Every structure is written in C-alpha cells, then in structure tokens.
Amino acid sequence: MSPDESAVHLGDVSASEFRRAMHRVADLTADYLEQVHAYRVVPRVSPGDVTKLLPGSPPEEPESLDRILDDYKRIIEPNTTHWNHPGFMAYFGITGSGPGILGEALAAGLNVNAMLWRTGPAATELEELTCDWLRQLVGLPPAFRGHINDTASMSSLLALATARQRVGAADIRQRGLAGRPDVPPLTVYASEHTHSSIDKAMIALGLGLEQLRRVQADDGFRLDPAALAEAIAADRAAGRRPIAVVATVGTTSTTSVDPVRPIAEICRREKLWLHVDAAYAGSAAVCPELRELMVGWEAADSIVVNPHKWLFVPVDCSVLFLRDIETLRAAFSVVPEYLRTSEHEATNLMDYGVQLGRRFRALKLWMVLRAFGQRGLQERIRYHCGLARRFAALVQGEPGWEVCAPVPFSTVCFRAVPELPLEEQNRFNERLLAEVNARGPVFVSHTKLRERYVLRVAIGNLRTSMSHVAQAWELLRAVRARLAAEW
Amino acid sequence: MSPDESAVHLGDVSASEFRRAMHRVADLTADYLEQVHAYRVVPRVSPGDVTKLLPGSPPEEPESLDRILDDYKRIIEPNTTHWNHPGFMAYFGITGSGPGILGEALAAGLNVNAMLWRTGPAATELEELTCDWLRQLVGLPPAFRGHINDTASMSSLLALATARQRVGAADIRQRGLAGRPDVPPLTVYASEHTHSSIDKAMIALGLGLEQLRRVQADDGFRLDPAALAEAIAADRAAGRRPIAVVATVGTTSTTSVDPVRPIAEICRREKLWLHVDAAYAGSAAVCPELRELMVGWEAADSIVVNPHKWLFVPVDCSVLFLRDIETLRAAFSVVPEYLRTSEHEATNLMDYGVQLGRRFRALKLWMVLRAFGQRGLQERIRYHCGLARRFAALVQGEPGWEVCAPVPFSTVCFRAVPELPLEEQNRFNERLLAEVNARGPVFVSHTKLRERYVLRVAIGNLRTSMSHVAQAWELLRAVRARLAAEW
Numbered sequence: 013m014s015p016d017e018s019a020v021h022l023g024d025v026s027a028s029e030f031r032r033a034m035h036r037v038a039d040l041t042a043d044y045l046e047q048v049h050a051y052r053v054v055p056r057v058s059p060g061d062v063t064k065l066l067p068g069s070p071p072e073e074p075e076s077l078d079r080i081l082d083d084y085k086r087i088i089e090p091n092t093t094h095w096n097h098p099g100f101m102a103y104f105g106i107t108g109s110g111p112g113i114l115g116e117a118l119a120a121g122l123n124v125n126a127m128l129w130r131t132g133p134a135a136t137e138l139e140e141l142t143c144d145w146l147r148q149l150v151g152l153p154p155a156f157r158g159h160i161n162d163t164a165s166m167s168s169l170l171a172l173a174t175a176r177q178r179v180g181a182a183d184i185r186q187r188g189l190a191g192r193p194d195v196p197p198l199t200v201y202a203s204e205h206t207h208s209s210i211d212k213a214m215i216a217l218g219l220g221l222e223q224l225r226r227v228q229a230d231d232g233f234r235l236d237p238a239a240l241a242e243a244i245a246a247d248r249a250a251g252r253r254p255i256a257v258v259a260t261v262g263t264t265s266t267t268s269v270d271p272v273r274p275i276a277e278i279c280r281r282e283k284l285w286l287h288v289d290a291a292y293a294g295s296a297a298v299c300p301e302l303r304e305l306m307v308g309w310e311a312a313d314s315i316v317v318n319p320h321k322w323l324f325v326p327v328d329c330s331v332l333f334l335r336d337i338e339t340l341r342a343a344f345s346v347v348p349e350y351l352r353t354s355e356h357e358a359t360n361l362m363d364y365g366v367q368l369g370r371r372f373r374a375l376k377l378w379m380v381l382r383a384f385g386q387r388g389l390q391e392r393i394r395y396h397c398g399l400a401r402r403f404a405a406l407v408q409g410e411p412g413w414e415v416c417a418p419v420p421f422s423t424v425c426f427r428a429v430p431e432l433p434l435e436e437q438n439r440f441n442e443r444l445l446a447e448v449n450a451r452g453p454v455f456v457s458h459t460k461l462r463e464r465y466v467l468r469v470a471i472g473n474l475r476t477s478m479s480h481v482a483q484a485w486e487l488l489r490a491v492r493a494r495l496a497a498e499w
Numbered sequence: 500m501s502p503d504e505s506a507v508h509l510g511d512v513s514a515s516e517f518r519r520a521m522h523r524v525a526d527l528t529a530d531y532l533e534q535v536h537a538y539r540v541v542p543r544v545s546p547g548d549v550t551k552l553l554p555g556s557p558p559e560e561p562e563s564l565d566r567i568l569d570d571y572k573r574i575i576e577p578n579t580t581h582w583n584h585p586g587f588m589a590y591f592g593i594t595g596s597g598p599g600i601l602g603e604a605l606a607a608g609l610n611v612n613a614m615l616w617r618t619g620p621a622a623t624e625l626e627e628l629t630c631d632w633l634r635q636l637v638g639l640p641p642a643f644r645g646h647i648n649d650t651a652s653m654s655s656l657l658a659l660a661t662a663r664q665r666v667g668a669a670d671i672r673q674r675g676l677a678g679r680p681d682v683p684p685l686t687v688y689a690s691e692h693t694h695s696s697i698d699k700a701m702i703a704l705g706l707g708l709e710q711l712r713r714v715q716a717d718d719g720f721r722l723d724p725a726a727l728a729e730a731i732a733a734d735r736a737a738g739r740r741p742i743a744v745v746a747t748v749g750t751t752s753t754t755s756v757d758p759v760r761p762i763a764e765i766c767r768r769e770k771l772w773l774h775v776d777a778a779y780a781g782s783a784a785v786c787p788e789l790r791e792l793m794v795g796w797e798a799a800d801s802i803v804v805n806p807h808k809w810l811f812v813p814v815d816c817s818v819l820f821l822r823d824i825e826t827l828r829a830a831f832s833v834v835p836e837y838l839r840t841s842e843h844e845a846t847n848l849m850d851y852g853v854q855l856g857r858r859f860r861a862l863k864l865w866m867v868l869r870a871f872g873q874r875g876l877q878e879r880i881r882y883h884c885g886l887a888r889r890f891a892a893l894v895q896g897e898p899g900w901e902v903c904a905p906v907p908f909s910t911v912c913f914r915a916v917p918e919l920p921l922e923e924q925n926r927f928n929e930r931l932l933a934e935v936n937a938r939g940p941v942f943v944s945h946t947k948l949r950e951r952y953v954l955r956v957a958i959g960n961l962r963t964s965m966s967h968v969a970q971a972w973e974l975l976r977a978v979r980a981r982l983a984a985e986w
Contacts, residue, residue, distance in 0.1 A: 022878055023962060023964075024961040025597040025598060027529065030532065030597035030601075031529035033597070033601055034528055034529055034597075034600070034601060034604070037604050038525045039522075041607075041608035042518035045511070045517065045608065046514045054617060057620050059620075059624075060624070062621050063628055066624075066628055070633075070869070070872070070873055071869055073873075073875075077597075077598065080598070080865075080869050081601070084862075088605075088862065089621075092611055092620070093619055093620065095609070095610045095611055096609065106610065110512040110516070110564075112607065113604070113607040114517075114520055114568070116603055116606075117524050117525075117528060117603065117604035117607065119603075120528075120604065120813045120863075121527075122581075123582045123583050123595025123813050124582055124814075125582060125590075125593070131589075131590070133546075134575045134579050137546075137547070137548075137549040137550045137553075138553075138575065141555075145557035149557055163854045164855075166853065176705070185702045185707070187707045188685075188710050189676035190676040190705070195677045196677065197677050197678035198677050208834075208835045209853075212855075215672045215830065215831060217705050218704050219705070220671065220677075221674075222674055222675065223677075264837055265836075265837055320856070326607045327856055327858050343702065344702060346698045346699055347695075348694075348695045349946050349947040350946040350955070354933075357546050366653065366696075366699050366700070368650060368695065368699075369815055375571075376607075381558075382562045382567050385559055386557055386558065386559045387559055388509075388561045395509050457837060468837070477510075
C-alpha cells in the first residue's frame, strides 16, 4: 500500500449531489411534520421486523443518496414511534420544533467539537450565553451558571460527583473510594418518586444503590422533610456520611413537586449538597405564575432543566445549572499536553464534565428561544397546562373514573375504577392502556401509585390541541365500555 | 390562569415558514461545505468577542426564522473553528460528511428518544444493525455487540464500570465502594500515552486517579507488556486489586499502537478486563492491510471505535463493542415502573448505560456506511494514510527537521530541530506552531514526547487533498525560515 501519487482527491459526496439531497431532506422533514398526525403514534411492528427489511451486511459499493433516502422513507420513518405526533402523550410529551431542527441541521454541517474555546469560539460562547438566557427565563439568580449535557442522567451524575468531591479532605477525585478506612459509606437522599437516573448515578459513581435513601413521600407524592431529617440523623448515628439531597420539581410519575424550601433549609443546616431535578418542570418556570411551585430552588447547589423535554428543543439538550460552577471544574478538569492552549482566560467546556467531545447543542437552543420568544414559550406552556386541566376535568366529571394525583403542570394521572377488587382494577387498567395504545391515534403510558396501576396523559407536543386530548378521552371511554361489557 | 376555552392551537412555527427556512438551511449548509476552504480554519477572534455581538437577554417577542438565520450566517458561522475545513489538521481531523449531515437533520425531525424498543423500534433495530455492519467492516468476530454512545469518554467509562462490576462478590453496583473493608483499592493499567478520558473515568467511577497506573511505554510509545506485568504484580503484592487494562490502538499523541496480543495474554492470565481504546484508529481496520496493527484486539472484553472520528460521521457517535454485552446490562439496568413494557424479547437501549435518553444516532451512521460503501471507506482511509506518509517524507527529506514517531495511520508527529539547546528548541517549535496557525489556512496542534515539544499534522477531513498538505508544509518551512532569521 504505497501512497498513490496519482490519487485524485476522493472527498465527500459531490457538492451538487449533497445540495440536491439536502433539499430533499428539507421536504422530507417538512412533509413529516405536516403529516405525522396521519401515522399511528406507535407503529404496528414486532421486535425484529425492521431488521428483516434491511441487509445483514454493509454494501461493498457506494449507494446513491436518493436510494438511501427512499429507504429512509419506506423503512425507517413508518417504523418509528412518533414523538413528534400530536397524539404522543406518553412518558413526557416532547417536541423537536421547527427552529430546533434547523439548528441541528446547521450544527451537523459545522461539525464543531467545542471541547476547547479555541476549537469552537462561537459554540462555547453561545453555550454560555443561551444558558444565561434560560436562567433569566426561569427566574434563577445570576449566581447560577449553566453547562449543557446530553441528558439529565449525565447532569445529575455530574451534580452528585461534585457533591462527592466536596467531601474535602477525602479528595475522592484523586484517591477514590475503595480501601479507605477514612471514608464511610456516603449517602444520598431523594424521594421514593425520584427518577431512575439518580439510581444510575449512584451505580456509576461507586456510591452504591444501597446508599440512596428513598425517603417516604406524603399524600401528594412529595418528599416529606421530617422523614428526610430523620433519615439523615439515622445515617449519621450509624457512622455513614450524608453528602447530598435530590429534590424533584416535577416527578416522573405524577409531576409532584418536592417542598424545596424546607429541604433547602435542611441541606443548609446539615451542610449537604442540594440538587434539584427539574428536568421536566423547570421549563414551566418561564411562566411567572408557575414559579411559586419552585420556591426554594434558588437555594440549590445545582439544578437540571432539560430544554429537550418541555422547551421544544430536539433531543438531546440538558442544562445543568451550578451555583458555583468551579466546583464542577475542580472535580473533573484534566488537561493533557495535547489540549493545552494559551487562552487562559477562556472557558474550555471539556473541563466541566466527563465527555471531552461536545456537540454544538447551544445552536438549536438559541434558535428555539429566539423563534418563540419569552411570550411564545409562556403561551405554549400555559396552553399545555390548560389542556391537562381540561383533561383532568373530563375524567373527574365522569363516574367510575378518578384523577389520582394533583395536576400542577401538564401531566394527568388517572384510572378507571370499575367495581372490582384492587387486583382486578389494576388488570383492567393495564388492559385498557394496551387496547387504547393499540388503536393508534394516541399513545398513553402508566405508572404505579400506592399499588394502583395508573394511566398517565402527558401533554408536551406543540402539535397537540384540545381535539387530540378530547380524542384520547373518547377512546379511553369507548375502550373502557367495551372492556367492562366483557370483563 | 384558568384554562382558556377559546385558546387557538399555538403549535410550532407554521408549516410553510418551516419548509422555506429548512430549504434555506439546505443551501446554507451546501454553501458552507463548498466554500469552507475560503475561511481561516481558526477565526481571528478573542474570548468574549462573540458574546459582545449578541444581546444579553432572550427576546420577549418571537423573531422570524429569516432573521435568526441571518444572524447565524453573520455571527456564528464566521466565528467557528472550521472542523470541516480541508486545512484542519489539529487533534484528530474529522468530517461531518454530506450523508451524515442528512442523517442528523432527519433524526432531528423525527426527534425519537430510543430509550425503549417500543419508543423507537426503527432506531433501536437500526442501532443494532449498523453496529453489526461496523463490526463486520473492522473485522471483529460476531461475539461482539455494539452500543452507541455520544463519545469515547462515555464508552470507556461504561467499559471500566463493567469491569468494576465483575469484581463479583463485591457487588459494587449495589453496595458501592466506600466504607468497605472487603474492597481494596481497585487498579487500572494503561500506557503513559493513554487518553485523558481514562483519567476522567477513574474520577467518575470513584476509583481515583491514583489507582490508574500509567505504565511506561517503549521507544515506539507503546505500552511495555513486561512493565505492565510488573505493575500488576506489585499491586497484588501490596494488597490492591487489579481490575482492568486499557490498551490503545492509535494513541492521541502519536497514534502508536499498544501490543494488544501480549497485553491480552496478560489479561487472560491475570483475569483482568481488557478494554481497547481504538476511538480514532479502529476505523482504519476497514482496510484489511491495516488490521495487522490491531492483532489481538479480538481477545478484548470491550473495544471503542468512534465513527465520528475517522469514519466521516458528524459528532457525536461512539460505538462500544462488548464481547458479552449482558455484563454491561447487569451493571446498569434499572427499570422503574413507568418504563416497564411487555416487549420482553426486545432490546431496550436504556439498559446499557447511564443515559436514559438516546438520540437516533444510528441513522447518520447507516447513511454514511451506505453512501460510501466498504470500498469508499477503504479508499478514503488509504488516501489519508498516504497523505500522511507523503507529509512525513517531506519532513524527513528536509535538513533541520525530524519526524518524531512512526506513522502507522494518518497522523505525523514532527518538529523543527534548530541548532539550539532543547529548551530553546521547544520554544522555537511552540512559536512556529502559533505563527503557522495565525496565518489561517491550516490548523496544526502539538504534543510533548520525551520532553520535546512536537507538532502534529492529523489528516482526517474528506476535503483535505495533497495540495492542502503541501500548503501546510510550505507554510511551516516559510515561518521556520523567518523565525530562524530573527531568533
């Protein structure tokens, strides 16, 4: 394999071919957003079906972009679960909005890796700027600085790693946790409704699932501060070392809001790191009238808000706000020779976490915040909350159904209550969910609350309107009636 | 804030507005790729300059997409370091290729979160399929299964977390590392040239930087197996517990290749996890004649290959191959009630790592592998290797310069050797680098090898041809001559 002196420049696909294909992608995407409502939300497909449609080996020879895009349209798009569908009301409804899609496409063309300021000046500074815009929009004090991660899973992991590093003399970054008589088990506190990402952070950080205290919640699914204080005291008495509390603003099951102010007071007293998981509901703070639900979060050490959840930014984009972002850098900065630069005064984003490589995620966030503006974001979040309240009112107004949790935001937990023993009720609702989802126009998910199998309708897609919510309700009623007749 | 019964549906930006803007983005991106060579690689900008061009607060009212795109073109694009520039030869040269850009744009429109099979059937199955295509392309045995992460930093973290979990009776996932007399310090071995992501994994996983043994390298910057065996024995004798070795195929400084076969033999004998970091050079294995450099990697427990490095996929896309992927699931799977589904036989990608949320990264990988085909990928990698060899030959042919490391792939380490003491030589090369980069048409980086400040030219962009390499060389010679005259 000697160098071929006569080699022509091989390069990328041809410029004209790319331009033509990119215009086709523009139409494919615009068509998709206009017509996505015509799809079933969840495709009628079984595991392995997509694989069967594709060759088991890569092609030896290049294929044309048109052929690849034909296959995309024929095989990929129809076999997707359509998160951008107005009937998507499962988990948390999200939106890859038009402005965000533009931002992703442009970022892919630039292909910036903003690990260092010098490798991405605009990307680095736009990240700092848009995080500060978001901070202002949700009403957090200027002390907080934001850092974009892919997901809340990583944001929360970094927050807890920083809390762990704050056990100062231990210098866990340098010396680790194992084989150290001077480091007792380090405990973290969260409500029983905390997201599974906190469990994963406990695993990854070597703290151990056992050291996550799932503190009991009150009737409203909110962490009970008295129970928290007791758990902390018990651990201290047993020789363990509490390091952090995770308060959730908008839990995944019910969107309940932990009482952040008394929790913050406990953290202050006990010198514990307070991490607020507001991945979903933090976006609601763009509406001043919803901020009262977050009161106390301004006393947190770290807060995660995911613009890819309820702020219409395509996945992935999670903002970790830290009151003292230098603590994150102290925990993670490692600068090898090949990454040293002379711009000492500049922010190098690689210093603030695990990942060296960093996509230009701020671009889509910037474009979304500008395209909707503060007013546009507020109106849409209010509209979603209004839809959820109207859905809850429909459920409450119908005999034999119940709303199972308060509705502070845009998610409703509810269930059918047929006159059956609880076990049978649960099977009934499970079957109800499966059959409603099998119909196609809506996709609803579930959770369990106090041994009850509960359905969840979560509004978060920009294309969802009252007609879709009403359709979901009519479908639920119809399937319930049929099920009741044959149960 | 009662629900507004008369609220119109607010929705996304209008369909026609989006379509028009997306076509404009198609042209912006196509124009960019056609004209990027006309930019300086690194913009002439200082920290804070971009921020000054942008308002400090988000807009209250919505702004038009055209206005936002105007600002993109005026403020963002010119102030970017152009990784897609043919003169980008710093760090590792990469490419956001045309087919990959199409894939990113389509993925943003779908906005799939493939956490569960049911939430992304096509995304989940395409990920499994394309990872297997890549496995075939690089010639790994079928036992390896791939899992896409954002970056090699995460891939390597997951690999070491899985190694940590294999310390079976300890059940570190459940019980953690702290306060356990039964768990000694856990040590990891890597060469002194290992990437900083391994340091960050040691921090994050609670193993501690001190427990990373940076084993001495040989004259060719390759980990010395004898020194490795000694280090392991010394740790065992001291009561520490070795858990894993990281072998690098293509180190960041010189692209040296650790001798994987004897390292694998040591790992087999010592029952240690072998992780192979082939983030950059793994892609070269698409060329059968380059696979001999990787011999032995098929005995690894885990291997990371980054298609976003040298396989023309836009950032981010890192594939972690595991010989027994179920060990990764055993380390990380946590399934809360709200994520339970009935598709027991399907792969749920969320089970294989820290992050719950998962973008549809396989789409761009699939499009790139198809658009170039096996032959196209091979030709381009051979072409890049050829360019590097030709550059090395130019350096070697010129008195007063030296190539500082072997050139197995597409990266050349070299330096000017003026007749000066070593300290002065280093300052000379540092200044040479700064002045060459300040000129604009090329961007070169550096490292340190045996106390020598060394320049690096790394070829990896599809737009780079011999003319750019020759231009870099002429620029280096010219600046060197000027510097020598005034030194």
